[in-house]
Amino acid sequence: MNKSIKLSSVQIFLMALAIGLAVASNYFVFPLIEVMARYFGLDVASSGMLITLTQLAYALGLIFLVPLGDLLDNKKLIVSLYAVVSISALLIALAPSLWLFVAGLLLVGAFCTVAQILMPLAASLTAPEQRGRVIGTLMSGLLLGILLSRTFSGLVAHWWGWRMVYVLGATMLLLMTLILQWKLPHVQRERSALGYWQTLVSVWSLLWRTPLLRQRGVLGALDFCLFSVLWTPLTLLLSHAPYHFSLSTIGLFGLFGALGIFGSNVGGWAADKGRTYVMTVVCALLFLLSWALLYAGGMHLWALIGGVILLDFAIQALHICNQSLIYRSDPALKGRIASGYMSMYFIGGVLGSLASAMAYAHYGWSGVALLGGAIALLILLCALLFKCERMS
Numbered sequence: 001m002n003k004s005i006k007l008s009s010v011q012i013f014l015m016a017l018a019i020g021l022a023v024a025s026n027y028f029v030f031p032l033i034e035v036m037a038r039y040f041g042l043d044v045a046s047s048g049m050l051i052t053l054t055q056l057a058y059a060l061g062l063i064f065l066v067p068l069g070d071l072l073d074n075k076k077l078i079v080s081l082y083a084v085v086s087i088s089a090l091l092i093a094l095a096p097s098l099w100l101f102v103a104g105l106l107l108v109g110a111f112c113t114v115a116q117i118l119m120p121l122a123a124s125l126t127a128p129e130q131r132g133r134v135i136g137t138l139m140s141g142l143l144l145g146i147l148l149s150r151t152f153s154g155l156v157a158h159w160w161g162w163r164m165v166y167v168l169g170a171t172m173l174l175l176m177t178l179i180l181q182w183k184l185p186h187v188q189r190e191r192s193a194l195g196y197w198q199t200l201v202s203v204w205s206l207l208w209r210t211p212l213l214r215q216r217g218v219l220g221a222l223d224f225c226l227f228s229v230l231w232t233p234l235t236l237l238l239s240h241a242p243y244h245f246s247l248s249t250i251g252l253f254g255l256f257g258a259l260g261i262f263g264s265n266v267g268g269w270a271a272d273k274g275r276t277y278v279m280t281v282v283c284a285l286l287f288l289l290s291w292a293l294l295y296a297g298g299m300h301l302w303a304l305i306g307g308v309i310l311l312d313f314a315i316q317a318l319h320i321c322n323q324s325l326i327y328r329s330d331p332a333l334k335g336r337i338a339s340g341y342m343s344m345y346f347i348g349g350v351l352g353s354l355a356s357a358m359a360y361a362h363y364g365w366s367g368v369a370l371l372g373g374a375i376a377l378l379i380l381l382c383a384l385l386f387k388c389e390r391m392s
Helices: 009-024 030-040 044-064 066-070 074-094 098-124 128-160 162-183 196-209 211-239 247-258 261-272 276-296 301-326 331-385
Strands: none
Touching (some): 009 098, 009 128, 009 162, 030 044, 030 128, 030 162, 030 211, 030 247, 044 066, 044 098, 044 196, 044 211, 066 331, 074 098, 074 162, 098 128, 098 331, 128 162, 128 261, 128 301, 196 211, 196 331, 211 247, 211 301, 211 331, 247 301, 261 276, 261 301, 276 301, 276 331
């Protein structure tokens, strides 16, 4: 990588915005699953699978697309992937059938992994003593994209229908594609001696031989598993007894989750100060407390809101600690490191989404909360056992 390039504050903000918008496109569907299920004639169980499919597509994109960041010109790759996301969002908006609708969801899910090419690119162009703060800023963009997408899609769908959500989303994505082409720095890089398939294989060999990446990958998988366990069935809880909230009100819950942005800042501070181990244990304890609140949240709104805020805070803090540690290595490996870690991260999300949908279908919100508490205990155990903090 060309170390002479230093990112300006404007470029960091732009990349955070681009990351947030790309990931948001994969989460517009969350508060809309019930209305979409009615439109396409799906039952409750099948509607939950729509979310699982988007997470699975994202995991596949992490495995097969993100490693291209080590092989191809990053600027051209990022702009191209962003353009595909824009077109795919428009396909969802115009889809006349369930199959084209699902195809659009899968394409958006796979290609919005462009966010995970932007993230390590920015980290590789940042001084080590500032990396935690910059990654925290970028992750704040990602978190706001995920959570405010719910507010945006809920409000827009309430007034103009769910298709307009994707019309507006496609428009914003297209505008961002043009801005990235204009403002994203062009970075000179040495061409990798590995081919595409060799690069894919090397992702998993890197995971196998690197204890830190493996340990933080496990923690990341469990971290995002908890996120999916919460947000997959939350719309169903809020739209039925005892709450019976409208789409617009459900969308506003994204604002509570967005307060977790402060977790990104705290995680970045802890990483820059070398306190990632302590922060990891603290996050695990916060997970346990948040699921106790969320269990009560099945009947009490105050507990539900408190649990959402606390859980998202801890999720983001742990994620920043993980990323700050794994990106302290050779920039030539950034794509493969991101692919390995984020593949485990989103595979955890897929499993969490699937398990949560099943728990809610069979045991209701109490089953979801108990599932989350069990995963939180597992994270605490891993946090106490995993002490590696170097890539070597």
